[in-house]
Amino acid sequence: MQPDGTILADDGRCYKRNEVEVHHEGKSFKDILEGFLRQEGLRLEDIKLEDIGEGYRLADRGLAQKWREFHRKHAHLLILPRRLHLEKHGQKQK
Numbered sequence: 618m619q620p621d622g623t624i625l626a627d628d629g630r631c632y633k634r635n636e637v638e639v640h641h642e643g644k645s646f647k648d649i650l651e652g653f654l655r656q657e658g659l660r661l662e663d664i665k666l667e668d669i670g671e672g673y674r675l676a677d678r679g680l681a682q683k684w685r686e687f688h689r690k691h692a693h694l695l696i697l698p699r700r701l702h703l704e705k706h707g708q709k710q711k
């Protein structure tokens with residue numbers, strides 16, 4: 618997040634928050650989540666979520682911390698403007 622409220626995207630340019638999307642490069646979110654559940658010996662239904670108004674978070678904050686670290690290690694996230702994001706997915710389907 619830049620001081621003027623724009624976001625520095627991975628193409629090296631700044632965009633407004635509503636112009637960018639997060640792209641999961643490499644493993645999909647689902648694969649990462651499944652790996653995490655396996656590591657922790659949990660099933661998806663064991664994980665409790667709490668409503669924090671603008672979304673949900675893990676009710677178990679210790680687990681949430683582990684999840685953040687696991688996700689950071691395994692996910693390669695790119696912040697891209699919508700146009701580039703669509704291009705990325707278009708290329709994948711060819």
Ligand SMILES: [Zn+2]
Pocket residue numbers: 639640641702705706
């Ligand atoms: Zn994507």
